Amino acid sequence: MTLFLQTTLNGLMLGGIYALAAVGFSLIFGVIGIVNLTHGVFVIAGAYLALLFYTELGLDPLLSMLPVGALLFAVGWVYQRTIIDWAISRASVEASLVVTFGMAMILRNLLQLWFGPDVQTITPFYSFFSISLGPFRVDMVRLVALGSSMVLLLGLTLLLARTHFGRAMRAVAQQPLAAALSGLNVKRIHAMTFGVSAALAGASGAIIGIVQPFSAASEVAWTLNAFMVVVLGGVGSPAGALVGGLLLGLINSYTAQYFGPALTQAAMFLVLVLMLLLRPTGLLGNPYGESR
């Protein structure tokens, strides 16, 4: 029983990170309908920036989430305004799949040129601490990561529910035409959505940097994780990302403990396929409806 609970705990810790790393991907998919395969690059770029802030300025990754998020917001904005918008207006939304895939390859190699191919880690003082609760044990960094993820996801939830910008994003997602006729600058909202998404990806990267080693090559895994989280939880909402992320974490953890860690990826893909067959909209569905 202790083992089961410890395994569950491990899964939830992991899931929190998955959720935060995926929520931006989910947002762009939900609002603009683009599968942004560059997402993992934003995550890893965030990790590298946090590393720079840490080594150059001694800034803790939890604090550097702010400047990292701000920088990536700008990157995401410009990216949408230029490359994504060109791709969509000259070809189609589907074409953006190819474009983002190509960009991911280019950017991955650029990251490798700038930072080298070596594996990197961020090691703040609490990296090697853990907390014991009775028989249970939790890594400090993972707890911190889960906590920050929850705070950011809650923040995004409030942004979407309570602010004009949040309502505007949801409106643009459902009815771009009516949104424009209601006075919303749809292009601007799209760029903002990309900005927010990249900022969240960057923030999650800062956290991932303290939790596990990374290199430019790891971006592929984070795009894939984001995709799975969206399939599991549903598109476009922080709640969907949270459910999907935690579920992915639990699947990972239970499989690793009871069937062997080598099978975790097989198990994730199995669940992925089952979800696509049984409930293609994810557990929480699409909060923006089928109106696209």
Added chain:
Amino acid sequence: MAGPVQASHLAPLLEVRGLAFDYGGVQAVQDCSFDVSNGGITALIGGNGAGKTTSVLSVSGARRARKGHIRFDGADILGLPAHEVVERGLALVPEGRLVFEQLSVHENLLIAGHTARSRRRLKDNLDYVYDRFPRLQERRQQNAGSLSGGEQQMLAIGRGLMTSPKLLILDEPSLGLSPILVSTIFRLIRDLHNDGISILLVEQNLHQALAIADYAYVLEKGRVVQSGTGHELLNDPKVKEAYLGVA
């Protein structure tokens, strides 16, 4: 009711000249010209595919016309994106309502009430809309998707009103509604007109549209083929034959 003569010697609020639009080479609108008088109700009528919806989408900036002139309130607005046209005081209530289904009724209204033009009047506008549509007030926290067709139409109109328009364009507001609801909607249009809002009404429901319109244009294959006061067209034999099903 303002007569056509009176309307014609005032400068029109909206002036459309030689508008042309095609969808991938297929002409939807060609050389279409019409005026909307200040303070009146103007109707744009015609059958399916006559180019009515394309015309008003072009006017509102949601579609980019290939050529032509569009003057609104003394300024050229051709080429402006939709959200900037809204800021000039022209609101289109689109065909099919297109409410934000997963947002609450109140949120639907808030979004449109947030334009630079109308932001300062947000509270007054909300009061005005809820006053005009008590049904919406009752359901303000409900998701728009759960409303009936008639209620959604009211919400779509309400959303248009939230932008404080000088000109409200209504594209097929009676489409798919029961006869009782259709009458309600037309009564409402007259009320809005009485409150001082100019109206451009796009309709297939000719009887009622012509009955309330000061002036009307008949569109066919993307061109204006006839125009006149509502009364004139209602009694025109050609119109009767073509659209009113009277031999």
Added chain:
Amino acid sequence: MQRRTILKGGAALAALGAMPRMAVAQENMITFGGSVPMTGKAAETGMNVLRGYECAAKFINEEMGGVEIGGTTYQVALNLFDDASDPARASSLIQRQVDEGVGFFLGSFGSAIVLPTCAITETAGRIMVQAGGGSDQIFTQGRKRVFGIFPRATRQFISSVNMFKELDPAVKTVSIIYTNDPFSKFQADGAVASLAEAGIEVLDSIALPAEVSDVSNVLTTIRANTPDVLVCTTHDNTSILIARQMISSQTNVPMLYQTLGPQTEAYQKALGKYANTVVAQTYWDEAANTSGDYFGSAADFAAYYRANFDRELTYHMASGAVCILSYLEAAKAAGTLDLDPVRDALAALDFKSFYGQVRFTEDGDGDPSLLGPMLIQRQEGTMKIISPKTNASAEPIYPAPLWDERT
């Protein structure tokens, strides 16, 4: 007109393909073909191997003025492409070079890439000498023209077991964590076999996928069983992840032994003081008392490398460089650059170098008694050789202090 030029070009290419030796021997230049992961997930080590190749070529051309083979002096040239850590991409790059007539190939890094590419060169009758693939399949499928500096994976653990037996108290139980890929799995299988032979009990043998983000669950198992030695035949980043999570979850074992990872600068940076006492393998160390022609001693190689290259020196540079030395020694012995005599000379090769004595087994992999790994342990920040005893520069620290008692 244009069409005819293309046709002519095609004919020239076809002629080249028919006569591989010509392309190799052009203008007194020995050109080595091949691919290396310069980007992608194997890039970190791939770059190390590449620097090794470059270091040998530079030394021979600039310091020695080339090598004399059959009365002619040759310069060495490298024609290596980035395979992006992708076996499919590597295969098409190698196939193209085979078609262009390249005869001598250097290896990529990682068995997953070396295996398919050496199958291509073997089939085409070309030669590959590599220091990047230790998987048994490379050597046990009857290939005659593929040589590896490293012993095959299942034989790489023999020297480790010898050390376990010498430790005080002697090691009784071992748990193994390995990455589920051809090389790491063979290494783990080899470890299990060697340990069984020595009568050491293997408590767990746990496979990890290539991409791991959490090993909490694995460590729960390790804590429950507490082996004397935890052996990880995992990749660099997984090794760091395991160590970090062991520290934070207070998973203590008397010896943490990770075949790949602890050697790197990244590992030391990530773990700081906790990197001390972690044991790793190395196939070469600059402190080893080996020497021979070309560079001289191990220390001389290190000095030359550091004077010319920036990248942190690891054993991969040395094993990369020795691939080229092996080719040249064999060609000298054969007195020609023809493929068949060079191949026979490689099979018969036995020469002393800064890397140690180089000899291949009948199957083409490195002789485990000469080219098997040494064991190193980080002690107060620097790597010390702790086994074999003949080369040792320090006594092993065993059992290691608990994580939270380290200063």
